[in-house]
Amino acid sequence: VQNQQGGSGGTITAGYDFKANKEI
Structure with a gap:
């Protein structure tokens, strides 16, 4: 998850894009 x-x-990071956007 460092990405x-x-x-x-x-x-x-495309896969984590959704998670990152939700966290922010």
């Missing part, structure tokens, strides 16, 4: 910070990272 959470880099929401606009790439493909691996």
